[in-house]
Amino acid sequence: MGSGPELLKHDPAIEKWVEMREAQHLNFRPTARNTRLGLLVYIAIPVIGYFVTAKTTNRWDFFLSREGEPLLKEERQKAIAAAAAKQE
Structure with a gap:
């Protein structure tokens, strides 16, 4: 039942x-x-x-971002500065 000298037929093309x-x-x-x-x-x-990695590293700020706030660090800093100017 499956024992013997030729268990598998060899294809010469595949062997080559x-x-x-x-x-x-x-x-x-x-x-x-x-x-x-x-x-x-x-x-x-x-x-x-x-x-590409060097250009985009530290460009985005997802930490504690709220809905509607900008994710770009530069835009977020401008928004924070504008909000601080309004409070004064």
């Missing part, structure tokens, strides 16, 4: 694909296309992500 996939790093050649792709993925995308 698996062997090629396992040895892919041995057959890699640094071409111009691979270099551009590597630079894009490993340098450009993280740099863009860093600049």
